[in-house]
Amino acid sequence: MTDYRGLLETLAKSQVEFIIVGGIAAAFHGSARSTNDVDVVYRRTPENMRRVASALEPIHPRLRGAPKEIPFLFDAKTIQRGLNFTLSTDLGDIDLLGQVTGGGSYDDLLSHSTVTEVLGISCRCVDIETLIALKRAAGRRKDFEAIAELELIRDRKPGAP
């Protein structure tokens, strides 16, 4: 099983700048749905890409689903050359996104996120309105139920109109 807390702690300990999106963000906002991976949008500055690479190195990141014999070096150069990575690690699966459909980059999402303490880890999480917009922009049928639930959560939150 994915060590959700462990993955977030790994990034946070190395002071990686990232914003939680996807199913974990949905759980943060009150969703009762399950998810198998951690989705984060990371900041694409040279310093932060170095932090991402060194944070994940001890937990052996590899391309999810790729044959083991295919060599894969996940360093700052690899991150620089790529953008979005679907990885498996010793702690479980993580999607590292340089850009997300409908939301753009880390810097675009920054003002639509808040810092919060999750099980003792300080993390930045996208707000519910933006999370809904991201899922709507992705337009995947499998997300429709998640969108329905998130919109109900938004409308039932105290203070909702």
Next chain:
Amino acid sequence: MPDPGPTTAPQASMDEIIEDLKKGIDVTSIDENLKLTPSQRFAKFISFMTFLEGVRKAGQKARGEA
């Protein structure tokens, strides 16, 4: 001869599907979650995923796959 138009029923829009799905969602669990702090929600999520993993492993064992 007039165009008979599309021969299949029009597809429901994303909004229509989402609105329809909302009718099947148990809002009591949403309200329960909204009473919790983000940390408590995350702890509950991890507990739920751990439970699911336990059930999955038990199923594999029962099927002789473990």
